[in-house]
Amino acid sequence: MRLKFLMVGLTAAVLAACGGAKEEKKAEGAAPAATAGAAGINGAGSSFIAPLFGKWAAEYNKASGVAVNYQSVGSGAGVDQIKKKTVGFGASDEPMKADDLTANGLVQFPSAIGGVVAVYNIKDLAQPLVFNGQVLGDIYLGKIKKWNDPAIVALNPGAKLPDMDIKVVRRSDGSGTSFLFTEFLAKTNKEWEALGAHKSPKWFEGSIGGKGNEGVATNVKQFDGSIGYVEYAYAKKNDITAASLVNKDGKVVAPTAQAFAEAASKANWKVPGMAASLTYAPGEKSWPIAGTAFVLMHAKQDNPDNAAKLLKFFDWGFTSGQAQATELDYVPMPAEVVALIKEKMKKITDASGKPIM
Numbered sequence: 001m002r003l004k005f006l007m008v009g010l011t012a013a014v015l016a017a018c019g020g021a022k023e024e025k026k027a028e029g030a031a032p033a034a035t036a037g038a039a040g041i042n043g044a045g046s047s048f049i050a051p052l053f054g055k056w057a058a059e060y061n062k063a064s065g066v067a068v069n070y071q072s073v074g075s076g077a078g079v080d081q082i083k084k085k086t087v088g089f090g091a092s093d094e095p096m097k098a099d100d101l102t103a104n105g106l107v108q109f110p111s112a113i114g115g116v117v118a119v120y121n122i123k124d125l126a127q128p129l130v131f132n133g134q135v136l137g138d139i140y141l142g143k144i145k146k147w148n149d150p151a152i153v154a155l156n157p158g159a160k161l162p163d164m165d166i167k168v169v170r171r172s173d174g175s176g177t178s179f180l181f182t183e184f185l186a187k188t189n190k191e192w193e194a195l196g197a198h199k200s201p202k203w204f205e206g207s208i209g210g211k212g213n214e215g216v217a218t219n220v221k222q223f224d225g226s227i228g229y230v231e232y233a234y235a236k237k238n239d240i241t242a243a244s245l246v247n248k249d250g251k252v253v254a255p256t257a258q259a260f261a262e263a264a265s266k267a268n269w270k271v272p273g274m275a276a277s278l279t280y281a282p283g284e285k286s287w288p289i290a291g292t293a294f295v296l297m298h299a300k301q302d303n304p305d306n307a308a309k310l311l312k313f314f315d316w317g318f319t320s321g322q323a324q325a326t327e328l329d330y331v332p333m334p335a336e337v338v339a340l341i342k343e344k345m346k347k348i349t350d351a352s353g354k355p356i357m
Contacts, residue, residue: 041306044071045078045091047213048177048231049293052112053091055324056317063320068313072212075293076174076199082106082296088303088310090296093176094199095275107299108273109344111317113331115260116180116289117242119220119235120227122147127159132246133188133280133288139166139227141191142204147225155246162225169219169228172209174199180279180291181229187280188288229289232260233328247288248280255287261331263290269337274344297348304350311345311357318342 043053050072057068073081075092082090083104096108118131135151138144144151148161171178176199183197195201203209208223210216213230217238220228232255235242244254253259263286267276278290295314301307317325318341322332333341345357 041067041309042069042071042087043078043089043091043295043310044073044081044087045296046075046093046176046293047072048075048093048114048116048180048291049091049111049330050213051231051233051237051328052114052325052330055328056313056321059321059324060313060316063316064312066309066313068310072214074171074173074212075176075179079296082298085298085302088297088306091293092296093291093293094179094197095273095294096296097275098272101273105299106296107344107347108275108294108296109341110269110274110276110292110294110333110337111314112325112333113260113264113278113290113292114329115232115255115263115287116177116184116229116291117232117235117255118227118229118245119217119240119242121220121224121240122162122164123224125160125162127156128241129159129243130155130246130252131243133185133192136245137185137189137192139168140170140185140203140207141189142168142206164225167223167226168204168207169210169216169223169226170201170203170207171212171216173211175212176291176293177213177229177231180289183277184279184289233330236329245288247284247286248282249284249286251284253285253287257326257329257331259285259287260290260329262286263288264292264331269340274340299347300349300351300353301356302351304356307348307350308356311348314345315342315357 053070061067075094078090079092081087101108118136147164147166153161179197179199182201185192186197208219210219213234216228217230217234220226220240221238242255244252247253262283263278263281266281267278269276280288318338325332346355349355
């Protein structure tokens, strides 16, 4: 399926490798942060969800004439910008905790389900690879250094793995995708359990930094012998091989929308802030690194007219935009979850406390 990223109303940064312990490639054309004057119908944050928000923005613009602009700057930057009120909404793959939502006067709700995949580039390797959390964790600790390491060979019998150094690619920015990836590692690898899930982990010296999902995908595609992690849409767009993973039930699962949906079906969305965790979900068919981007908006709006436009945009996305989510291999939110989201939307008010939606 061909993904279209040049979309009306989308101001997405196309960002490649930069920063970190080792820098081997830099991207051009990073998008600037949104400005306070543009707050309201602008958003910024998660690159995980950028393909979908871009598609929604394009189709909604056609239907309504309203332009919703989104900058793919990473979850950390998105959270920072919504706190500073320089955008109308932020997006983060790491949910904000209930206390932080209250302290910052924010409302949070999920958007659509996607999957983080381990991608790799080994020239002339025909057999698709399989990883588990223990091996991926050891690779990202710098403990497994060669593609023909016995631990990788044991998971991939018959594969002609080269005696070649592994080039480890990771995010250089504060990243919700990194949070989901390391949350999975923390549930499957003892050393990562001690380190915990984080948007900005302390990566080992020698790993290669990439800005955004875009930057990680660019680096993996560029370097023979590399491994990285991206949202599934970026693997497909860049034609990079995504590995199968061993899930919580011990089953080898390929990355598909159906596998993401299986993981999402186990989620409890009724927790504070709708902050459900989808990683390492039970189920024979569940993808082990599923997640969502959480939309963040201020509970009391300084510009209720722009807030109303944004709420109509998301309401459209959860109804008319479901087909676009499926087209891009995201999983639309089930009707019962959409009902919970709309209750969250009703908590967004003008300065007098009157609900905007």
